[in-house]
Amino acid sequence: MPTIDDEVVSEQNNQFENPFQPLSEAELAQKQELESIVSSAVWSAGRALRELRDKKLYRDTHQSFAVYCQETFGHSRQKSDYLIVAANIYENLKDSGCEVLPKSEFQVRPLGVLKKPPLQVEAWDKAVDICNGRVPKHQIVKQVVREMTREDADNPFELGEVVGIVAQDNPQLKGKNGCWGIVTALTITTCDLQTWDNELEAIEIEFLRELEYTEEDCQAIQKLHGRIERLQGAELEKTAKGVLRLLGKIDRPYLTPLEEEMLKLVENIYL
Incomplete structure (x- = not known):
């Protein structure tokens, strides 16, 4: 017959095995409502930034969109670009009738390598299927995109990722060996990079290495x-x-x- 001490130990073990605490129906509804507000703000920000950039509405106070973003919003030009691309992808998925939609920019970032909107929809639907109809995590979407592009080439990088530059004998990378670069655009076999002092275009992936940054x-x-x-x-x-x-x-x-x-x-x- 179990003692009180045994019951206490059992309860502690259960708490250790399951660190999550269930929500009431009211709390769950509130959580979903707040998540929806945050998600819609992300896509609205991307659309607003796109209009600010395309119409050059920053030109009354700043000479460049990059400096405008840094001084007005406190983030880099790259961050604005990621939000703009994510908003474009979100609109594509929504207009294409996807029932399950992303909730964050990070979830759709791997889709940026797929330039054709129908391919973005196809990849997203596959990722949703893998997750049994739930919103897929970043890594699932990334793996689906890799599988879809494997026949042509397998670009292991993604928009916004920080990579290491291995110059070797590439004259385009003279003086850049060992530098970090932020991926600003990519194709199946190349990446555009923002380094500490300039932008590099169409760098073959063989000259880049993964840093496995979070x-x-x-x-x-x-x-x-x-x-x-x-x-x-x-x-x-x-x-x-x-x-x-x-x-x-x-x-x-x-x-x-x-x-x-x-x-x-x-x-x-x-x-």
């Missing part, structure tokens, strides 16, 4: 790029340029305390 890691590098980008228009001394060049080659998604202090010093002097 979404938070990629956001950290994007934020770093935004800080560096703000300094590019200043008349920097050679030493200051050297600091930025050093940060353009870090092989981790964070700055050491010394690197952070160095960057802050440059920002304090030139901004």
Whole structure:
């Protein structure tokens, strides 16, 4: 016959095995309503940014869309581009009659490699089927896209991912060996990259390596790029340029305390 102590241990084991707590019907309804508000805000932001960019409605205060995004919204041009692309994909899925729709930009980001709208719909539907009619996670969508493009080539990268550059003997990558790059556009076999100081177009995937950064890691590098980008228009001394060049080659998604202090010093002097 189990003792009280045995029952307490059993209850603790059950709590350890299942750390989640169920919601009441009212709480679940509230959760779904709030998630819907957040999701719609993401797509609305993408559509708004697209119009701001296309109509150049930033031109009364800023010379470039990149600086406008950084100073107005606190994020990089790349982040705005991701939201714009995601909004386009979302509208495509919705207009095509998809019953299950994405809830975040990150979930549809892998679909960016599929330039034809019907292929985006096909990939999304396959991912939804794999998840038994539920909204698929990022990795499921990414795997479906890989399978669909495998016959032509298998681009392992995706929009917004941070990759490492392996220059080898590619003259287009002179001075970029070891630098990180943010994927801003891609085809089956190439990627466009934003490095710390310029943009590179149509880089073959054989010159890139996966860094296996998480979404938070990629956001950290994007934020770093935004800080560096703000300094590019200043008349920097050679030493200051050297600091930025050093940060353009870090092989981790964070700055050491010394690197952070160095960057802050440059920002304090030139901004």
